[in-house]
Amino acid sequence: MVNVEGNGKxxxxxxxxxxxxxKRGGEEIHVLQGLNLDVDKGEFVAFMGPSGSxxxxxxxxxxxxxxxxxxxxTVSGDEITHMSGSKLTEWRARHVGFIFQIYNLIPVLNAFxxxxxxLLLTKLSKSERLNHVETALSIVGLxxxxxxxxxxxxxxQEQRVAIARAIVADxxxxxxxxxxxxxxxxxxxxxxxxxxxxxxxxxxxxLMVTHDPLVAARAQTTLHLEKGVLVxxxxxxxxxxxxxxx
Amino acid sequence: MKFTxxxxxxxxxxxxxxxxxxxxxxxxxxxxxxxGVVRDAFGRGADVAGADRLxxxxxxxxxxxxxxxxxxxILRIPGVKVITHNNWFGGVYKDEKNFFPQFVIDPENQRxxxxxxxxxxDQWNKFLADREGAIVGAxxxxxxxxxxxxxxxxxxxxxxGGAWEFNIDGVYHGKLAQDDETQFWLQWDYFEERVPxxxxxxxxxxxxxxxxxxQSPRVAKAIDAEFANSPYETKTETESAxxxxxxxxxxxxxxxxxxxxxxxxxxxxxVTGNTxxxxxxxRTPELAILKxxxxxxxxxxFFVLGESFAIALVGGVLGLLLAVGLVPVxxxxxxxxxxxxxxxxxxxxxxxxxxxxxxxASGILPGIGAMRMRVVNALRRV
Numbered sequence: 001m002v003n004v005e006g007n008g009k010x011x012x013x014x015x016x017x018x019x020x021x022x023k024r025g026g027e028e029i030h031v032l033q034g035l036n037l038d039v040d041k042g043e044f045v046a047f048m049g050p051s052g053s054x055x056x057x058x059x060x061x062x063x064x065x066x067x068x069x070x071x072x073x074t075v076s077g078d079e080i081t082h083m084s085g086s087k088l089t090e091w092r093a094r095h096v097g098f099i100f101q102i103y104n105l106i107p108v109l110n111a112f113x114x115x116x117x118x119l120l121l122t123k124l125s126k127s128e129r130l131n132h133v134e135t136a137l138s139i140v141g142l143x144x145x146x147x148x149x150x151x152x153x154x155x156x157q158e159q160r161v162a163i164a165r166a167i168v169a170d171x172x173x174x175x176x177x178x179x180x181x182x183x184x185x186x187x188x189x190x191x192x193x194x195x196x197x198x199x200x201x202x203x204x205x206x207l208m209v210t211h212d213p214l215v216a217a218r219a220q221t222t223l224h225l226e227k228g229v230l231v232x233x234x235x236x237x238x239x240x241x242x243x244x245x246x
Numbered sequence: 247m248k249f250t251x252x253x254x255x256x257x258x259x260x261x262x263x264x265x266x267x268x269x270x271x272x273x274x275x276x277x278x279x280x281x282g283v284v285r286d287a288f289g290r291g292a293d294v295a296g297a298d299r300l301x302x303x304x305x306x307x308x309x310x311x312x313x314x315x316x317x318x319x320i321l322r323i324p325g326v327k328v329i330t331h332n333n334w335f336g337g338v339y340k341d342e343k344n345f346f347p348q349f350v351i352d353p354e355n356q357r358x359x360x361x362x363x364x365x366x367x368d369q370w371n372k373f374l375a376d377r378e379g380a381i382v383g384a385x386x387x388x389x390x391x392x393x394x395x396x397x398x399x400x401x402x403x404x405x406x407g408g409a410w411e412f413n414i415d416g417v418y419h420g421k422l423a424q425d426d427e428t429q430f431w432l433q434w435d436y437f438e439e440r441v442p443x444x445x446x447x448x449x450x451x452x453x454x455x456x457x458x459x460x461q462s463p464r465v466a467k468a469i470d471a472e473f474a475n476s477p478y479e480t481k482t483e484t485e486s487a488x489x490x491x492x493x494x495x496x497x498x499x500x501x502x503x504x505x506x507x508x509x510x511x512x513x514x515x516x517v518t519g520n521t522x523x524x525x526x527x528x529r530t531p532e533l534a535i536l537k538x539x540x541x542x543x544x545x546x547x548f549f550v551l552g553e554s555f556a557i558a559l560v561g562g563v564l565g566l567l568l569a570v571g572l573v574p575v576x577x578x579x580x581x582x583x584x585x586x587x588x589x590x591x592x593x594x595x596x597x598x599x600x601x602x603x604x605x606x607a608s609g610i611l612p613g614i615g616a617m618r619m620r621v622v623n624a625l626r627r628v
Binding site: 098107118120121 | 248249251252255256258259531532535536537538539540541542543621622625
């Protein structure tokens, strides 16, 4: 269940009274204003809103990349808003998988090595890391492209590698910032089908920012960010099927 | 190390830049090693000087002579064990480029005062019996492909001109690698017989050994007091002080070489620091991603320092290998103008250590910048 009232008791992600202010050129910008959010495990939520509405800021706060001016974020019982920088880094490694618009793969590493990166922070042995990476690349359909470098892959394939990297350490939730923003429609559909599969089959929790209504429609819930607060939008009634809406 | 692959991959991403940076390290290390070798060569006289040896020169200057008659007076001073005397011959073999030092020696006492130079007894005895004889250092023998029995003409530029002929009766070797094996020794009697009248009866300097090195200051003071207010006042000092003073005649070589070395390394620091800064700036988004997925600030610093360390290590080793190969070649090219050029293990270790320090230092500022970079800001620039 997803709600923006701030009354969930046992949600996976609980955001309470979240404020974020920036100073830009001497002017204070109040991006998020008393924002509340509850997201249960296995939800697929899309955030929409005009440019500058604070979608990416919200994603950064949820991912522990930025700290709020006020309020709290609790994930699986851990309140992250008061964690030190190093604790937050450790927390991100365990709980968050990031997927960005322009993939952000390391160009000098091949697909296998890119996906392996988060596992280098764990105590897994080399053979265990190999198994995990192979599984992740199989899930995204690129088991046969392990030795390919990013320059040898299409945009859609690069984003699949990025998704494999995001899921390889089995994080608590995935944060996706415009994951299809750099792709053509066909590739975007394939990526969204993959996201739906991750939610439906692998029970991942996905929070996604997008400008694209067609992409947002693939999520179970769409929330609109307006004037610094979230407003409930579309809720998809039917259960997600793998390979879903094209 | 599970991060080695990542560091190597990053190092190899710009191969030409990597080669140039490693090359600048290698050249700097080679230059450092060569300067160090030259510095050591200039300072070696002081290093190998006998602790119990004193050198007596004319108080005015080493080019002014001292009477041979002083020898017996000096020997009577308490504490003096044995004394010998030398003159600078300053001759030329075929061409002025073929420089090597030639000393007129006192055969009777030379080996007692300089026991570090060894000559087989049969060769030494032959030399004693041959007024035109010469004992030559092994390095000079090799340099000119001379053999025992060769007759060598040396043209004198100081003592009336003309060529003097010498028979090579023996070869001396130093006991230690750093001992000077370039000298050419000729007999005092032969010298005294042929030099102009004004030069006869005068020596260039005396070298003596004392019974107790702790008594050297007292003995030196007593010698100088003995000849005070005479027409030939003396200046007596330990051999190491004499050697250091000799080097100083060329200017402050040590300071010059150390300064050049420091400038080389400082320039290297700036060049490598700039390269690392560019490299880190180019990779800002990638470093931000690493931090986003859970790599700590320290890990990011470690990656940057690991790269600069690897560049310094490879470049440093290459430069030092180059020095090991080329120092002997350069030593030959210098035609014996300097004493033995030795690339000592201590110099190699110091060079490598300095290179690694420069390598790490060059990565520190870019590394700290990467460490402090805020992920959100870095990703916004993508």
